[in-house]
Each structure stands twice: as C-alpha cells, then as structure tokens.
Amino acid sequence: MRHKLYTGSFAWIIQRVSGVLLALFLTLHLYFMKNINGPLGYQSIAGMMKNPLIKFGETILLMVAAAHTLNGIRIVLLEAGAPTRFQKPLFYLAALGIVVLSITGAYSLLGGRI
Amino acid sequence: MKGILTWLFQRIAGVILISGLAAHFTVMHFSGSGRLGGFSAELVSTPCFNAVFLASAIYHGFYGLWGIAVEYIQSKNLLKTVQALLFSISALLLTAWLAA
Amino acid sequence: MTHYFDTLIIGSGLAGLRAAGEAVKKGSVAVLTKLYPTRSHSGAAQGGIGAALGNEEPDSPEWHFYDTVKGGDFLGDQDAIEVMCEDAIRTIVELEHLGVPFSRTPEGKIAQRRFGGHTRDFGAAPVRRACYSADRTGHAILYALYEQCGHERVDFFPEFQALDIVMDGNRCLGALAVNIRTGEIHAFNAKATLVASGGYGRVFKTTSNAIASTGDCLGIAFNKGVPLEDMEFFQFHPTGLYGLGILITEGARGEGGMLINGKGERFMERYAPTIKDLAPRDMISRAIMTEIREGRGIGGRDYVHLDITGVDKKILNERLPEISAFCKIYMGIDPSEKPIPVLPTAHYAMGGIPTDIDGRVSRDETGEVVKGLYAAGECACVSAHGANRLGCNSLLDTVVFGRRAGMAMGEFIGSVGKSEIKRDAVDAVKENIEAVINSKGKEKAGEVRAEFQKLMMDKCSVFRNEKDLTTLIQELSSFKERLKDISIKDKGSAFNTELLEVIELGHLIALGEVIAASALQRKESRGAHAREDYPKRDDENWLKHTFAFKTDRGVEFKYKPVVVTRFKPEDRKY
Amino acid sequence: MEQYILKIKRFDPEKDRKPRWEKFRIEMEFTDRVLDGFIKIKDAIDGSLTFRRSCAHGICGSCAVKINGKSGLACQTIIKDVPPGEIVIEPLPAFPVIKDLVVDIEPFFGKNREAMPYLINNEPPPELERLQSPEEQEKILQSITCIMCGCCASSCPSYWADKEYMGPSALLKAYRFIMDSRDRALEERMNSIAKPHGLWRCHSIYNCVEVCPKEIDITSHIAKLKRLAVKKKLSGFFKG
Structure with missing residues (x-):
C-alpha cells in the first residue's frame, strides 16, 4: 500500500509535473523561435499554429502554466508566512482558479475571442 | 550558508514570470488591438522587458530541474554531469537570445 | 565482540546520561540501552523536578528536606536526603544552563508549581517547588542530557540489552549484552559499571511504567548475590487513567484539580485536612481505594474522578497540554469539560540496589561495597525516598545521584587496571539463551506474564495482608516452574524480541518474589506498604531497611538501621 | 469485543x-x-x-x-x-x-545530529538560571515536544527521494536551538542547515504536519527558518 495522498502532496506532484513540462516547453519554444528563419520558416510555423492539434496543445499548455502559476503563488504565500491552516483552502482556491483559467483560455483559443 | 540567494531568486523569478506571462499572453494572444489594460505590445517587445522575462524564465525552469536532480540522482558524478548539462543548455539559450 | 571502556553505563535514562556526562570527563564511556536513548521512560515523567528555588514564593532546602523525610514516612536515610535537597538548586541551574526549556515566570525565571507533600514551614501549607516544562519535564531533561552526551563523545550502544553483570569475587568486571539487531553477544569490559536501568513497574498489571520497565539489571544483580533493599515499598500513583494506567500528573492537582467520589464529595478533605488533594501519593492511593471499597466509587464502580474542569483553560493549554491530549486520545474526554476517571497505578519503586550517596553498591547491610559496581536512579535505593517518594523528587534523585555516581566512577577508574571478562561467562549466557530457544515446553510467555501481573496486582498492591501474601508466594513458586516450560516460535538471532521477553519475564518473576517476601516480613504499615493486619507504623521494631538476599533456601532478610540526623520520627499527618 | x-x-x-x-x-x-x-x-x-x-x-x-x-x-x-x-x-x-x-532508524538519528542539537552558549553562565521570558519560550514551545519517532521523515516525499536530505525533524531540531533565546550559535547552525540537502529540499508539502503524532506544525517552522536565512543573508549584504 502506498502512502496516503494528502492535499499537500497532491499539490506538490502537480507542481513538479507541470514544472518539468513547462521547462521542456520553454526549451523547445526558445529553440524553435530562434530558428524561425531557418529551415522551417516563419510561414510553416504560422501555418502550423492554425492546426487544431496545436491549438489543443496550446490549451493544455495554458492549463499546465495556470496550475504551476497558481500553486506557485500558494507556495510563495505559505513560505512567506501564511499559516498552515490555509494550506488546503489555498489549494482549493488555486484549483478553482485553474479551472476558470482553463475554461476561459480554452474558449478563447479554440473558439472566438472573449 | 549555501543556496539562500538561489532559492530566493527562484521565488523572485517566479513572481516576475507571473506578471511577465500575464503581459505576454494578454497582449499576444487575447487582445486584438495589441493593447490590454496597462500592457502594450510596445512594452512587451522592449529589449529590457524581453531580457528580464527571458532570464527569469530560463533561471526558474532550470533551477527547478537542478533541484529535482539534487533530489533524485544518488550518484555524485552523474549529478555533477546532469547539473553541468543543465547549466550549459540554459547558458546557451540565454546567450543565443540575448545576442540577437 | 569484546569492548574495553573505562566506564560502562547500563541504561540511558536521566541517571545514566547524567552520570555519562560526568564520567566522560575522566575517561571513555559506553552507554548501553535496550531501547534508543530518547525512548527511556524518564521521558514520560510529567509534572516536575523539585528544588527550593523560591522563584514563586519563599522556600528553603530545609523545608524540602523535612517534606521528603516525612513524605517517606521517616524511613529515608536523612544524610542522603539532605544531600539531595541541598544539591537541588545547583542541579536545576545546571540543567537550565544545559538547555532544558523550563517553563517561565513572567520575569523569565524558572516557573514552579505545587506538588503533593511539598510544603512551607514544615507542613503549614502547600508550596510551589516543582520546576516544570509544561507536563513534559522528563522529556525536556532527557533530550537536553542526551544531546549534550552526543556532543561529549559518549559512545552509545542503542538496542543492546544487558544479559549479565560479570563479577570476579567482589569486583565487577563489566557486563555482557546482546546486540538486539544481530543477536550477537558483546562483552563490555569496564573498570566501573553503573546500573541505571530504571524501574520495574511491569511486575504489576496496571502500571504507568513502560513495557520495557522490567527491572532486568535488578534481577541480574540479585542473582549475583547483590542484596535488594526495601523492595516492599512500591508506590501506587493515585491518578492513573482508568483501565490503562497511563499517568495523569500530580501537577494536575497542583494546578487546582481535585478528586471527587461517587457522592460528589471532595473526599481528600477527610483524609488530609491541611493539604487535601496534595497529600503524598501513598495516602491518596489508599484514600481512593478506601472510597471504592466502601462503595463510593463513581456509580459504585471501581474508579473516582479527577476533576480539572475548574482550572483555567489557558493554564490547561499552557501547563498540562500532554495530559489533555492523553484524555482526548485514549478516553475521548476533554478534561476541561468533563472529569477524568482515575485509579491508582503502579508507578515507582522506592526499593532497589542498595547504594551509598556516591552510587557505590553495597554488598550487605554493613555497607561493604562491591568494587567497581555503581547504581543510580530508580533501580537504586540510596534511600532518599524512604517508604514513599514525593512527587518531583524522582527526577531530582536521578540527576543528583547520577552525577555523584559519575564523579565517583571518574575517580575510581584511576585506581584500578583493565578488567578482562573470561570466556566462560560469555558461554554461560549463550547457554541460557540456547535453553530458551530450544525449550519444547507448552507455556506461552504472554499468558504466563499476564497471569503473573494480575496475581501481583490482586495480592500485593495498595493494601496487603498476610493471607494474600502467603498465597502469592506459594503461587509464585509455580510460576518459576512455568517459566522453564515456555517455548518460543522465533528461533532466529536478528531482533528476537520474543526471546528477550522471556528473559525479561524471568527477572520480573524473580523481583515479584522478592517484593512479596519483603512485604510479608514487614509487619507494620509505613508509607506505600500498607498492611491491613498491621495498620500502624511501628518505629520500635521496624524503623530499619530491609535487605533481601538470594540464598539456596530462598529469599532471606537482614536489616540496616535508618540514618536519622535531623528529624526524629513523628506522627505523619497532613 | x-x-x-x-x-x-x-x-x-x-x-x-x-x-x-x-x-x-x-x-x-x-x-x-x-x-x-x-x-x-x-x-x-x-x-x-x-x-x-x-x-x-x-x-x-x-x-x-x-x-x-x-x-x-x-x-x-x-x-x-x-x-x-x-x-x-x-x-x-x-x-x-x-x-x-x-x-533501521540509525540514519534518522544521525541526521538529527547534523543540526547540532545542543545548546551552545560560551558566555560565562550566571549564578542562577539564564532568564527567558514566556514570550521567548513561546517560540520554541512546539518544537521541544518532538519525540523523534520518525513519522515526519518517513512520510516526506523529499526524504523518500533524497537520501541525504536532513528531513523535517532535523530541521525542527535546528529551529528549536536557533530560536532559543539562550543559544549563541546562529551562524554555525545556519551553516548546518542552509545547504543543498538541507532547508531547500523542503517544498512545503505538509505531509509531516499531517502525520506528526505530537501535532507539531513542522512545515511552518521550516518556513520560518527559510525566511530567517534570507533575512540574515540580505542583512549581511547591506552591512557589507
């Protein structure tokens, strides 16, 4: 039997996984943007961006970034002195924020504009 | 005493990224006019903003990976190698972008 | 494996650690413990450590001296008591400087509270004498001493259980111990050996003592011909959590708690009109048992209530957090709202290995010493507590006499050469172990132990009489037979706790026999020893210490006069 | 039954x-x-x-x-x-x-020793006790109740991963002495915990708080140490 999964460790796993994904994305993003004038060319990139699969990927990216950001704010607040009794409520708040951001973001990216 | 400032910068970089990302996203993706609230496309594309934003992002990301490496890699040699690799990639990315 | 040390200390409670801190100044020190040093039952001491600091109200070591003599029903050796009470203030200051986080007064001095039997002006009214760290005083001191010892390069051998103390004629050579983790026997050669292995409350069914408090070293020493002093005196703490025996500190009454019977009366007013619920423990335990016997338990049942609902909640949180937690966890009771069901619980052995005030073990009633063997703490009987120990004097005893033993050993090791434990001593211990492992008997250790503890509880606890004690002694001889008939399932060598429990049970039964025999021969009531058939104290015939010896004919007794210097025996009224 | x-x-x-x-x-x-x-x-x-x-x-x-x-x-x-x-x-x-x-709880005890768990004060001791106000003691009140059972470390994901991480109880031990108004070894203690396998491996996961049988708020104690380390470093900068 694995160790019981508490809110705090759940938040930590999200933070870890999203962090690694974002670092990976950041590296690729910077690499491709730098080589934009290279073999791929701006046009092909711009064309790629219209691909629904890429749009979907961007939505996921937004969700991951939102999760990392909001939970990051939670950790910063807690380490700055927010009392322990707030750690779970803060996580629920962050989770709510992630959901809201994801929905609005997805709507904006996949559909029209806000 | 080791790691105090690097740890602190991770938090500071995080906070910079939050505001930077907010500007980046709002201006680039959500606002058709290239202007939203206090952010403008001009601000977002100034070299200074870019440099700080980029440096923060690279620092935050790679320091995070560095920390994970410290925790999960038991072998001292492997850890050193991985850390050197992380450092090189981040330095390369940063210089390549700042040079432009 | 063989080790050589200047000083060997068996037990890592307060006495052992304090002695180690002292002995390490003069030579190498090994501390053996069958647990980990921080797991010692010293850490469970709650209420306080006594010293006439006078931080909260006027106090004097002389009053402390008097209270201790009177609390011990005049059986304590007054030279030892004087040493302890005079040294108390220095001891507390020393502990404070070592880092013990004592609770504080608003001015930042060490806070003190009332405790049973501690009075001002020779019995006039309760006095604040117990220095405390909330209700975790033992824990706070234990950690400070352990941490300092670690710092001082004392060699710790955790999870090493002593199996034998090796003697060569009248000289102690060291001890044999098993490394519990591997099952390997280690020989510890030492110029000086300190027994600081603590109490043996596990001879009784209901006890505040740890499961590890089995008095192993007393059993070993007794086997080796060392007498045991005053074993009939076993203190029952009046307020053990009903059914569990977990201690509720006297500090709870010191802070204003009171005992209530089934009729809602504060019955201690009848037994000790001056200091009521802060009377010495033996008196309160008897009072509770009397109330219950006469049908005034709560709802006619076998317990009374400790009511601390009147104590300010803030004080409860600050000064008694631990017991509040116990009550919530184990009884589902919030003591700030409901009274706590309590019953006397076997708590402290006044008797033990006889020593002088420097921890040297006596070989007989004349005070002849065993060379190189020392004892301190609950397992020893300097006789600072006489027939009944006052609350908060035990921690004081361990630290004061632990330090003195440490200093004495430090001096002694300069005067003798290295010792060398012979091979056959090791072989004998191995044979004993083999015998237990290979036994094909049909008894189970757990059952034998449970029956033994219940028997001791029924026949030899708060009240005693000749009929019960005689039956008890007869039945105990059958237990010695049953012990040999115990077989175990675990035949391995690594962490074989089943084997060690059988060995511990052997010591418990041996000690039970000594307790019963000692109780039977003392025909008077004094302190914790209450004989229904001899209800009066008899100074003419019994103002003397009992020395029990192991002989082929069974336990035999000799006597040693009580040292009376300052306070002549008087009526013990509160 | x-x-x-x-x-x-x-x-x-x-x-x-x-x-x-x-x-x-x-x-x-x-x-x-x-x-x-x-x-x-x-x-x-x-x-x-x-x-x-x-x-x-x-x-x-x-x-x-x-x-x-x-x-x-x-x-x-x-x-x-x-x-x-x-x-x-x-x-x-x-x-x-x-x-x-x-x-095997030995490594756990060893890590506690890394935090120098003993009061250090080389000033000549006063004749009586060193004064400590109840407010000063309040700061260490929770931390002194630790019983070294190992529950905290055994439930900490950082401790699971990093074999060299000091762990929650050792950091709490450091806190207990750093915050003790009688202790004079802030510098050494900070050195002993502000290191890659020390303070910075705590990610405020709060598992230690969830399991601590003594209900010690360990994570917030560690967070206080982090803030103290930063404060000390920055004040060092400004002093030169």
Whole structure:
C-alpha cells in the first residue's frame, strides 16, 4: 500500500509535473523561435499554429502554466508566512482558479475571442 | 550558508514570470488591438522587458530541474554531469537570445 | 565482540546520561540501552523536578528536606536526603544552563508549581517547588542530557540489552549484552559499571511504567548475590487513567484539580485536612481505594474522578497540554469539560540496589561495597525516598545521584587496571539463551506474564495482608516452574524480541518474589506498604531497611538501621 | 469485543528474500490501541511478530509504523478511529527494514545530529538560571515536544527521494536551538542547515504536519527558518 495522498502532496506532484513540462516547453519554444528563419520558416510555423492539434496543445499548455502559476503563488504565500491552516483552502482556491483559467483560455483559443 | 540567494531568486523569478506571462499572453494572444489594460505590445517587445522575462524564465525552469536532480540522482558524478548539462543548455539559450 | 571502556553505563535514562556526562570527563564511556536513548521512560515523567528555588514564593532546602523525610514516612536515610535537597538548586541551574526549556515566570525565571507533600514551614501549607516544562519535564531533561552526551563523545550502544553483570569475587568486571539487531553477544569490559536501568513497574498489571520497565539489571544483580533493599515499598500513583494506567500528573492537582467520589464529595478533605488533594501519593492511593471499597466509587464502580474542569483553560493549554491530549486520545474526554476517571497505578519503586550517596553498591547491610559496581536512579535505593517518594523528587534523585555516581566512577577508574571478562561467562549466557530457544515446553510467555501481573496486582498492591501474601508466594513458586516450560516460535538471532521477553519475564518473576517476601516480613504499615493486619507504623521494631538476599533456601532478610540526623520520627499527618 | 483483521507486512531477514503479507484475525475492544493488537498477536498467535514498543502512550516514539497508508504511532492509534475492515500495517517507509515492523532508524538519528542539537552558549553562565521570558519560550514551545519517532521523515516525499536530505525533524531540531533565546550559535547552525540537502529540499508539502503524532506544525517552522536565512543573508549584504 502506498502512502496516503494528502492535499499537500497532491499539490506538490502537480507542481513538479507541470514544472518539468513547462521547462521542456520553454526549451523547445526558445529553440524553435530562434530558428524561425531557418529551415522551417516563419510561414510553416504560422501555418502550423492554425492546426487544431496545436491549438489543443496550446490549451493544455495554458492549463499546465495556470496550475504551476497558481500553486506557485500558494507556495510563495505559505513560505512567506501564511499559516498552515490555509494550506488546503489555498489549494482549493488555486484549483478553482485553474479551472476558470482553463475554461476561459480554452474558449478563447479554440473558439472566438472573449 | 549555501543556496539562500538561489532559492530566493527562484521565488523572485517566479513572481516576475507571473506578471511577465500575464503581459505576454494578454497582449499576444487575447487582445486584438495589441493593447490590454496597462500592457502594450510596445512594452512587451522592449529589449529590457524581453531580457528580464527571458532570464527569469530560463533561471526558474532550470533551477527547478537542478533541484529535482539534487533530489533524485544518488550518484555524485552523474549529478555533477546532469547539473553541468543543465547549466550549459540554459547558458546557451540565454546567450543565443540575448545576442540577437 | 569484546569492548574495553573505562566506564560502562547500563541504561540511558536521566541517571545514566547524567552520570555519562560526568564520567566522560575522566575517561571513555559506553552507554548501553535496550531501547534508543530518547525512548527511556524518564521521558514520560510529567509534572516536575523539585528544588527550593523560591522563584514563586519563599522556600528553603530545609523545608524540602523535612517534606521528603516525612513524605517517606521517616524511613529515608536523612544524610542522603539532605544531600539531595541541598544539591537541588545547583542541579536545576545546571540543567537550565544545559538547555532544558523550563517553563517561565513572567520575569523569565524558572516557573514552579505545587506538588503533593511539598510544603512551607514544615507542613503549614502547600508550596510551589516543582520546576516544570509544561507536563513534559522528563522529556525536556532527557533530550537536553542526551544531546549534550552526543556532543561529549559518549559512545552509545542503542538496542543492546544487558544479559549479565560479570563479577570476579567482589569486583565487577563489566557486563555482557546482546546486540538486539544481530543477536550477537558483546562483552563490555569496564573498570566501573553503573546500573541505571530504571524501574520495574511491569511486575504489576496496571502500571504507568513502560513495557520495557522490567527491572532486568535488578534481577541480574540479585542473582549475583547483590542484596535488594526495601523492595516492599512500591508506590501506587493515585491518578492513573482508568483501565490503562497511563499517568495523569500530580501537577494536575497542583494546578487546582481535585478528586471527587461517587457522592460528589471532595473526599481528600477527610483524609488530609491541611493539604487535601496534595497529600503524598501513598495516602491518596489508599484514600481512593478506601472510597471504592466502601462503595463510593463513581456509580459504585471501581474508579473516582479527577476533576480539572475548574482550572483555567489557558493554564490547561499552557501547563498540562500532554495530559489533555492523553484524555482526548485514549478516553475521548476533554478534561476541561468533563472529569477524568482515575485509579491508582503502579508507578515507582522506592526499593532497589542498595547504594551509598556516591552510587557505590553495597554488598550487605554493613555497607561493604562491591568494587567497581555503581547504581543510580530508580533501580537504586540510596534511600532518599524512604517508604514513599514525593512527587518531583524522582527526577531530582536521578540527576543528583547520577552525577555523584559519575564523579565517583571518574575517580575510581584511576585506581584500578583493565578488567578482562573470561570466556566462560560469555558461554554461560549463550547457554541460557540456547535453553530458551530450544525449550519444547507448552507455556506461552504472554499468558504466563499476564497471569503473573494480575496475581501481583490482586495480592500485593495498595493494601496487603498476610493471607494474600502467603498465597502469592506459594503461587509464585509455580510460576518459576512455568517459566522453564515456555517455548518460543522465533528461533532466529536478528531482533528476537520474543526471546528477550522471556528473559525479561524471568527477572520480573524473580523481583515479584522478592517484593512479596519483603512485604510479608514487614509487619507494620509505613508509607506505600500498607498492611491491613498491621495498620500502624511501628518505629520500635521496624524503623530499619530491609535487605533481601538470594540464598539456596530462598529469599532471606537482614536489616540496616535508618540514618536519622535531623528529624526524629513523628506522627505523619497532613 | 469485535473481530478485526490486521494485515501485516512481514520480513524475516534470516528466512525471507522479500517481504510477505500475513493476516491475523483478533478480538479487540473498541478502545484498544493498534499496539494492543500487535501485543495480542505476539502473545497468543505468533510470537515471532517483531515490532518496537515501550511507553505505550505516545511519549517514547518507539512504535511508529505505517497504518492504513499513514505513518503514525501504534500506541496512539485507537481502533475506533480506524475505518472498519482490514487494518493494513507496514514498517515505516523510507527506512531500511530490519525485521517485520522494525526499521533501521540509525540514519534518522544521525541526521538529527547534523543540526547540532545542543545548546551552545560560551558566555560565562550566571549564578542562577539564564532568564527567558514566556514570550521567548513561546517560540520554541512546539518544537521541544518532538519525540523523534520518525513519522515526519518517513512520510516526506523529499526524504523518500533524497537520501541525504536532513528531513523535517532535523530541521525542527535546528529551529528549536536557533530560536532559543539562550543559544549563541546562529551562524554555525545556519551553516548546518542552509545547504543543498538541507532547508531547500523542503517544498512545503505538509505531509509531516499531517502525520506528526505530537501535532507539531513542522512545515511552518521550516518556513520560518527559510525566511530567517534570507533575512540574515540580505542583512549581511547591506552591512557589507
């Protein structure tokens, strides 16, 4: 039997996984943007961006970034002195924020504009 | 005493990224006019903003990976190698972008 | 494996650690413990450590001296008591400087509270004498001493259980111990050996003592011909959590708690009109048992209530957090709202290995010493507590006499050469172990132990009489037979706790026999020893210490006069 | 009396190559402790069941095990507080198993020693006690209640991953002395904890707080140390 999964460790796993994904994305993003004038060319990139699969990927990216950001704010607040009794409520708040951001973001990216 | 400032910068970089990302996203993706609230496309594309934003992002990301490496890699040699690799990639990315 | 040390200390409670801190100044020190040093039952001491600091109200070591003599029903050796009470203030200051986080007064001095039997002006009214760290005083001191010892390069051998103390004629050579983790026997050669292995409350069914408090070293020493002093005196703490025996500190009454019977009366007013619920423990335990016997338990049942609902909640949180937690966890009771069901619980052995005030073990009633063997703490009987120990004097005893033993050993090791434990001593211990492992008997250790503890509880606890004690002694001889008939399932060598429990049970039964025999021969009531058939104290015939010896004919007794210097025996009224 | 099933992870180093599960059916009172269950099994069913125990009321810290996936003291876990059904018992995670429920706790104690757990004050001592106001003591009040049972470390994901991480209890120990108004070794202690395998491996996961049998708010104590380290570093900068 694995160790019981508490809110705090759940938040930590999200933070870890999203962090690694974002670092990976950041590296690729910077690499491709730098080589934009290279073999791929701006046009092909711009064309790629219209691909629904890429749009979907961007939505996921937004969700991951939102999760990392909001939970990051939670950790910063807690380490700055927010009392322990707030750690779970803060996580629920962050989770709510992630959901809201994801929905609005997805709507904006996949559909029209806000 | 080791790691105090690097740890602190991770938090500071995080906070910079939050505001930077907010500007980046709002201006680039959500606002058709290239202007939203206090952010403008001009601000977002100034070299200074870019440099700080980029440096923060690279620092935050790679320091995070560095920390994970410290925790999960038991072998001292492997850890050193991985850390050197992380450092090189981040330095390369940063210089390549700042040079432009 | 063989080790050589200047000083060997068996037990890592307060006495052992304090002695180690002292002995390490003069030579190498090994501390053996069958647990980990921080797991010692010293850490469970709650209420306080006594010293006439006078931080909260006027106090004097002389009053402390008097209270201790009177609390011990005049059986304590007054030279030892004087040493302890005079040294108390220095001891507390020393502990404070070592880092013990004592609770504080608003001015930042060490806070003190009332405790049973501690009075001002020779019995006039309760006095604040117990220095405390909330209700975790033992824990706070234990950690400070352990941490300092670690710092001082004392060699710790955790999870090493002593199996034998090796003697060569009248000289102690060291001890044999098993490394519990591997099952390997280690020989510890030492110029000086300190027994600081603590109490043996596990001879009784209901006890505040740890499961590890089995008095192993007393059993070993007794086997080796060392007498045991005053074993009939076993203190029952009046307020053990009903059914569990977990201690509720006297500090709870010191802070204003009171005992209530089934009729809602504060019955201690009848037994000790001056200091009521802060009377010495033996008196309160008897009072509770009397109330219950006469049908005034709560709802006619076998317990009374400790009511601390009147104590300010803030004080409860600050000064008694631990017991509040116990009550919530184990009884589902919030003591700030409901009274706590309590019953006397076997708590402290006044008797033990006889020593002088420097921890040297006596070989007989004349005070002849065993060379190189020392004892301190609950397992020893300097006789600072006489027939009944006052609350908060035990921690004081361990630290004061632990330090003195440490200093004495430090001096002694300069005067003798290295010792060398012979091979056959090791072989004998191995044979004993083999015998237990290979036994094909049909008894189970757990059952034998449970029956033994219940028997001791029924026949030899708060009240005693000749009929019960005689039956008890007869039945105990059958237990010695049953012990040999115990077989175990675990035949391995690594962490074989089943084997060690059988060995511990052997010591418990041996000690039970000594307790019963000692109780039977003392025909008077004094302190914790209450004989229904001899209800009066008899100074003419019994103002003397009992020395029990192991002989082929069974336990035999000799006597040693009580040292009376300052306070002549008087009526013990509160 | 009710029937309970204790499912215990067992390992005998002299017989087993890997741990195995064993189920024991025992009668227990509603108010019994899990430790009472162990003792019942050892006394009546299988004497070879091996576990540590001593005080049986949550002050010695011997009997920490994993109960239904949560690190805790067997003597402080009452049957009625455990969800009905099988009770799953394992040795503490993160420590090497010696036998059955006994783990090697030596490295854990070693890490506590890294934090220099003893009061350091080389100023000449006053004749009586060093004064300490109740407010000053308030700061260390929670931290002194630690019983070194190992529950915190054994449930910390950082501790699981990083074999060199000091762990929550060692950091708490450092806190206890750093915040003690009588201690004079702030610099050395800061050096002993502000290092890659020290303070910075705490990610405020709060598992230690969830399991601590003494209900110590360990994470917030560690967060205070982080803030103190930053403050000390920055003030060092401004002083030159």
